[in-house]
Amino acid sequence: MHQLTSDDEGFNLLELMAVLAIIGIILAIAIASYTIASDRAGSIACASNRRELDNAAQLFLNEHSGQPTDLGDLSPYIRNFDRTRHCPADPATELTFDAATQSVSCPTHGG
Numbered sequence: 001m002h003q004l005t006s007d008d009e010g011f012n013l014l015e016l017m018a019v020l021a022i023i024g025i026i027l028a029i030a031i032a033s034y035t036i037a038s039d040r041a042g043s044i045a046c047a048s049n050r051r052e053l054d055n056a057a058q059l060f061l062n063e064h065s066g067q068p069t070d071l072g073d074l075s076p077y078i079r080n081f082d083r084t085r086h087c088p089a090d091p092a093t094e095l096t097f098d099a100a101t102q103s104v105s106c107p108t109h110g111g
Helices: 013-064 071-077
Strands: 090-094 096-098 103-105
Touching: 013 071, 013 103, 071 096
Parallel strands: none
Antiparallel strands: 096 103
């Protein structure tokens, strides 16, 4: 019969728990960083869409000598209008156009 000695290979329970705790901490930090980066990327993409729609409104104004009344008026000036008119962070949310101020805003991100 084999007797266990202190020279035997392998981890004891305490060492294994310490390794798992360290891995858990690293994963928690990584997931938090990913969430923050993902939210920030969505916000930046939304700002880019708003800027593109604002530029399209300026093009409309220059060509028609009148101001657009809604987002639909801007569709000829944007290649992928259906995707641009929605917030990338929340595709179910459509950007809004205020004809009085000629500005585009997002219900999710403001702006």
